[in-house]
């Protein structure tokens with residue numbers, strides 16, 4: 085099925101697709117939570133990737149990971165990425181671009197499936213992880229050699245595009261390198277008929293981080309993460325775009341489920 089190639093953005097659809105979940109405590113996921121003096125509580129954490137369809141192309145933001153193979157933090161598998169794509173009727177060979185928000189295990193786990201896609205990553209993320217890989221220094225890190233190998237394969241095949249600044253990587257899809265959680269997180273902004281969407285992924289995991297600019301517990305640079313949260317809010321203020329946090333289960337309450345079988349796993353953001 086081909087979407088019509090319209091340049092006004094009306095043909096753009098953006099879905100978040102859930103592949104896993106776990107329950108976390110606020111005090112575990114927000115940096116120095118005690119400083120805020122508010123009660124602790126549970127948060128439902130979703131693990132997602134995103135599907136953008138525009139001008140007849142299929143573009144993914146992230147690719148999930150194989151939870152049954154290794155549940156890093158006690159994640160529970162819901163629908164593995166290959167099964168999720170099958171439900172959505174997407175053949176990995178037809179995906180033309182994969183934007184990697186960053187190289188943590190839960191975001192690039194199935195990258196090797198997308199053999200025809202251009203891989204878009206931040207140069208800073210590539211530099212950080214590939215130098216660690218080459219130095220055999222990944223012990224205790226949030227990524228493995230298996231996770232990073234498809235990045236090198238894409239590079240060897242001329243399919244890797246590294247960005248160093250705000251870049252429109254596809255008409256209506258702009259990425260912004262934004263550090264903090266890791267050296268080269270990419271924020272992705274998508275123009276749709278209903279307005280802009282800012283897909284923060286791990287630059288803001290939960291709504292609290294946007295509402296209060298609360299940093300996440302895992303960071304490579306805390307000040308950079310705080311500046312990143314301010315930047316997200318500023319970008320939303322100046323463009324009117326809606327912010328969608330990357331791991332917050334409440335997103336599914338704010339947007340409708342997809343129609344039919346896809347509705348088990350997919351939420352329609354636009």
Ligand SMILES: [Zn+2]
Pocket residue numbers: 188190191286331
């Ligand atoms: Zn994540």
